[in-house]
Amino acid sequence: MKYVSPLRLKILMVMFFVTGVLGIVVGLYVAPQRAPGAILLITFMGVINLSLGAFFGWIFLTQVPQSNEKRKKKRNDN
Numbered sequence: 001m002k003y004v005s006p007l008r009l010k011i012l013m014v015m016f017f018v019t020g021v022l023g024i025v026v027g028l029y030v031a032p033q034r035a036p037g038a039i040l041l042i043t044f045m046g047v048i049n050l051s052l053g054a055f056f057g058w059i060f061l062t063q064v065p066q067s068n069e070k071r072k073k074k075r076n077d078n
Contacts, residue, residue: 020049
């Protein structure tokens with residue numbers, strides 16, 4: 001997989017975690033009063049957002065840092 005900058009991963013991680021928590025809260029507390037049929041759908045979408053946030057967090061923690069010293073990189077011209 002292509003290297004992604006840590007700042008971009010942090011932004012994606014926070015974005016998905018916040019929308020996931022917000023989706024679960026809306027699905028469990030607000031939706032039953034206004035739209036009883038949407039409880040499961042909104043909560044499920046919040047769980048998917050939490051899962052995406054965890055995935056981007058895993059990529060952030062396991063990604064190998066990219067070296068800025070390209071001149072020292074060995075060439076492989078075989």
